[in-house]
Amino acid sequence: MIGPAYERFRLLGLHEDETLQYCANCKNCDISCPHNVPVSAINMMARAEQCRKKAPCLRDWIVAHGETMAKWLTPLPAALKNFGMDNPLTRKVLDKIGIAEKSPLPLFAPRTFRSLVRRLHQPANAKKVAFFPGCYTNIYNPMTGIDLVRVLNRAGYAVEVPDGFVCCGLPLISNGFLDEASANAEKNMAVIARYRKEGVPVIATCPSCRLMFIQDLREFFPEIVERYGEPDVGDAMRFILDLVETNGIDLPPTREGNIPHHFIYHAPCHLRAQGQGLPSPELLRMLPGVTVDNADAGCCGISGSYGFKSEKYAISQKIGEELFKTIRENAAETVVTECGTCRQQIRHGTGKDCLHPVSVLRRILDRG
Amino acid sequence: MIETSVLVIGGGATGMGTLRDLCMRGIPAILLEQGGLAHGTSSRFHGLLHSGGRYAVSDNESARECIEENRIVRRIARQCVEETEGFFVLMPQDDPDYAEKWIPACAKAGIAIDEIDPAEARRLEPDLAPDARRVFRIPDSCVDGFRLVRHNAMSARRHGGRVFEYHEVTAIRHEGGRVCGATARDKITGETMEIACQCIVNAAGSWSGRVAALAGLDVSVSPDRGTLIVFNHRFTSRVVNRLHPSSDGDIFVPHGSITILGTTSTPASCPDDIEPQPDEVLHLLEIGEPLFPRLREYRILRAFAGTRPLYTPGNAQGRKASRGFHAVDHAGEGLEGMFSIFGGKFTTYRLMAERVTDLVCTHLGVTEPCRTAAEPMVPDPAPDVLEQAARYFPMPDLSLMADRLGDDLPDVLGRARARKENKSTNPLLCECEMVSFAEVEHIARDAGTHSLTDIRLRTRLGMGTCQGTWCALRTLGALADHDIALKKNPPEEIRDFLQERWHGLRPALWGAQAREMAFTRAVYAGSLNIDGALHEQEN
Numbered sequence A: 001m002i003g004p005a006y007e008r009f010r011l012l013g014l015h016e017d018e019t020l021q022y023c024a025n026c027k028n029c030d031i032s033c034p035h036n037v038p039v040s041a042i043n044m045m046a047r048a049e050q051c052r053k054k055a056p057c058l059r060d061w062i063v064a065h066g067e068t069m070a071k072w073l074t075p076l077p078a079a080l081k082n083f084g085m086d087n088p089l090t091r092k093v094l095d096k097i098g099i100a101e102k103s104p105l106p107l108f109a110p111r112t113f114r115s116l117v118r119r120l121h122q123p124a125n126a127k128k129v130a131f132f133p134g135c136y137t138n139i140y141n142p143m144t145g146i147d148l149v150r151v152l153n154r155a156g157y158a159v160e161v162p163d164g165f166v167c168c169g170l171p172l173i174s175n176g177f178l179d180e181a182s183a184n185a186e187k188n189m190a191v192i193a194r195y196r197k198e199g200v201p202v203i204a205t206c207p208s209c210r211l212m213f214i215q216d217l218r219e220f221f222p223e224i225v226e227r228y229g230e231p232d233v234g235d236a237m238r239f240i241l242d243l244v245e246t247n248g249i250d251l252p253p254t255r256e257g258n259i260p261h262h263f264i265y266h267a268p269c270h271l272r273a274q275g276q277g278l279p280s281p282e283l284l285r286m287l288p289g290v291t292v293d294n295a296d297a298g299c300c301g302i303s304g305s306y307g308f309k310s311e312k313y314a315i316s317q318k319i320g321e322e323l324f325k326t327i328r329e330n331a332a333e334t335v336v337t338e339c340g341t342c343r344q345q346i347r348h349g350t351g352k353d354c355l356h357p358v359s360v361l362r363r364i365l366d367r368g
Numbered sequence B: 001m002i003e004t005s006v007l008v009i010g011g012g013a014t015g016m017g018t019l020r021d022l023c024m025r026g027i028p029a030i031l032l033e034q035g036g037l038a039h040g041t042s043s044r045f046h047g048l049l050h051s052g053g054r055y056a057v058s059d060n061e062s063a064r065e066c067i068e069e070n071r072i073v074r075r076i077a078r079q080c081v082e083e084t085e086g087f088f089v090l091m092p093q094d095d096p097d098y099a100e101k102w103i104p105a106c107a108k109a110g111i112a113i114d115e116i117d118p119a120e121a122r123r124l125e126p127d128l129a130p131d132a133r134r135v136f137r138i139p140d141s142c143v144d145g146f147r148l149v150r151h152n153a154m155s156a157r158r159h160g161g162r163v164f165e166y167h168e169v170t171a172i173r174h175e176g177g178r179v180c181g182a183t184a185r186d187k188i189t190g191e192t193m194e195i196a197c198q199c200i201v202n203a204a205g206s207w208s209g210r211v212a213a214l215a216g217l218d219v220s221v222s223p224d225r226g227t228l229i230v231f232n233h234r235f236t237s238r239v240v241n242r243l244h245p246s247s248d249g250d251i252f253v254p255h256g257s258i259t260i261l262g263t264t265s266t267p268a269s270c271p272d273d274i275e276p277q278p279d280e281v282l283h284l285l286e287i288g289e290p291l292f293p294r295l296r297e298y299r300i301l302r303a304f305a306g307t308r309p310l311y312t313p314g315n316a317q318g319r320k321a322s323r324g325f326h327a328v329d330h331a332g333e334g335l336e337g338m339f340s341i342f343g344g345k346f347t348t349y350r351l352m353a354e355r356v357t358d359l360v361c362t363h364l365g366v367t368e369p370c371r372t373a374a375e376p377m378v379p380d381p382a383p384d385v386l387e388q389a390a391r392y393f394p395m396p397d398l399s400l401m402a403d404r405l406g407d408d409l410p411d412v413l414g415r416a417r418a419r420k421e422n423k424s425t426n427p428l429l430c431e432c433e434m435v436s437f438a439e440v441e442h443i444a445r446d447a448g449t450h451s452l453t454d455i456r457l458r459t460r461l462g463m464g465t466c467q468g469t470w471c472a473l474r475t476l477g478a479l480a481d482h483d484i485a486l487k488k489n490p491p492e493e494i495r496d497f498l499q500e501r502w503h504g505l506r507p508a509l510w511g512a513q514a515r516e517m518a519f520t521r522a523v524y525a526g527s528l529n530i531d532g533a534l535h536e537q538e539n
């Protein structure tokens, strides 16, 4: 028994229920609660309390600290890092500490997004937007970030990637490191507040990072939100959709001979938890020749670092089964979804290619 | 005809404590209760095991009794008491001079108090008012009245006592100025029962005036009504009192996962005048608000009322009436063998029982001393018993269940083990109070259980946030699956049960709880067609 039901017994001083460790923080309970009870936040705070009493294991430290680990490994070339991480021997060792041998660990990109974007030449546009890249884009999948920058450049924006941004803290919270997450929140909120003052919008491509800002921070660290004001981080795809609707960006015209594109879209749980609709399929469907099916088959099962853990790998695959089946049976060759680890899991579960919607958008815009 | 030495009338804390005391002194005794155990005020009260702080200034003698009994009850009834401690809080609107009188009065009564920084108090209880002036810690505790009565009964039975529930005493017989027996009516079967005895102890609480009248006597007890509200969360883990002369609605008491605020005090028309009113609820909220400023945001589960058996010679009323107790030997009024014990508080029930038992002993010439303060009421299970049993139960911590079951624990553990061995499940029927099927089965098969409400009283099933929405339905389903019949058929059982819950919901039905109630109705109308099904049967 977990969630608010168990919170009452915690206050009474009863033993913790061990099933708490199996909460993936996918937030589907938050989505289904008609009373807006922050069920997942209650679980995460209880987990943090447990971690305060008993330090989490090495494995949990590792999966919670992707950003720190990547920093430590910076001097090594990606090929070596990837070989180091993704050879059968290392996977056996990782398995021993609790990272499932078969789980779909992401590979390091040759260069981080931050180092790439620093070198990228952007047109001297007058309008500015700040981008919160998040760890997945920065470390494993810089193309998502680059694609976003290019699409926004086209719409007359210069994209800033502030150095002050650090991990949003979600993996820290999911693994019980609430104090560190609070330190990260403090840093990010200071940056966001600065941009707010300048009137520059801040956006994110990762639904989990965004959810952290617009919802979770208020639940976990109300005093920080009080100090800096509501972190108004926008959804990148919604931002672009708004631009399209106000003619801030031109889409290629529909004409005879448009190449047909067929995608299947998966809405990540943390996007659905925001309760703000699905801007990506709406936007992609405006593109010539594009059809998008909505998979609408629940959670993929990965939930950030959850599906990497040995004792949870099988559960994670089982949760994703329905979605994998829907995708496999769909004629579309490419899956589109905003969340990086969802893409990782879907590739693993279906063998199909997965892209962030902004990458699809850029390809079609570039082709004209 | 049943023969015994002493008949105790009233199965509240006082009566059951008296039965236990008599039995422990080796005197044959039986107890009759018109409803289920703790049908009266002992389950319709605030559940505060007073430290005495509340009475320190106004009645120092009562305060001393409270703290002494508080210590004893914590020791002999560990399973019924949550040792939360309490706060006395001086608010800006309270008279600071009262604190200066209160501090030495506590010292005089022997109550240990400890002043803490209001900021520290807020750290311990984050929802407490930020403008509290002074805060004192005090050894207040919380007590489960129903459980304490039941555990007393278990102990009394072990010493040879007998308890008859749902038996109302309708006549008291005497011959030549001596008590010789009583007549009771079995409220379940309608049959009459005759009892022959040498003594009768009238421990009928607010009803003791009526019981005395059956013997042609007069005792000055006036029922005084008090209303309480139950909130759906444990927003304080300590008892919180206002540091001012006693008044309505100024005490918060946590109980397990809920918190109770109370209480009002108004003269009642009769002992059964226990229908809480919306204006009382609003009045309590208004008075409680200074201590917990967000009070109105919390969800109210229900309201309930009880009647205090106030001792009112010369017609003193309300809070001015004495909160002390009175043990009377009616020989002085010409009836030997008749005793009454009334007034007082739940906290002092054991002392009240001791005093009246002393009178009975003197009358019977028994010299055995009272031992009720020394012997724990139910034994604690060995630690490894619970650990081993954990795998037969669907919850991580068995202590809640073990504490409430007392002597019933071994049977429930046995049932759960047997289910596991037969490869059947032992599902959780009530999440709010962690009640599994094995526990419900044990209680439902007890001869003393007639209704879902009886099951509720013994397990607390249906007393949590869902107020029966889920657990009542599940429980009836599980009982039907196992061919365990209650007195009425399932739709009628459900209707009675929900109707009883509804009584408490009605006076505070707004906001979040109104929404829950609409949901409950939809569940029962939609799944069982409750109204429709009964309607069809009646036609």
Ligand SMILES: Cc1cc2nc3c(=O)[nH]c(=O)nc-3n(C[C@H](O)[C@H](O)[C@H](O)COP(=O)(O)OP(=O)(O)OC[C@H]3O[C@@H](n4cnc5c(N)ncnc54)[C@H](O)[C@@H]3O)c2cc1C
Residues within 6 Å of the ligand: B009, B010, B011, B012, B013, B014, B015, B032, B033, B034, B035, B037, B038, B039, B040, B041, B042, B043, B044, B045, B046, B047, B048, B049, B050, B167, B168, B169, B170, B203, B204, B205, B206, B207, B208, B211, B224, B225, B226, B227, B228, B262, B263, B305, B306, B307, B308, B309, B342, B343, B344, B345, B346, B347, B348
């Ligand atoms: C609102 C409220 C809040 C209170 N809060 C507290 C508190 O926080 N702490 C505290 O210490 N005290 C408190 N009290 C006082 C305390 O609850 C009572 O003093 C105590 O419960 C009385 O117990 P009792 O056994 O004397 O009476 P009861 O519990 O009323 O028992 C009398 C029993 O006699 C039975 N009976 C009556 N007539 C007959 C008959 N003819 N035949 C058979 N049975 C009969 C009744 O059904 C009843 O069960 C509170 C009282 C009220 C009203």
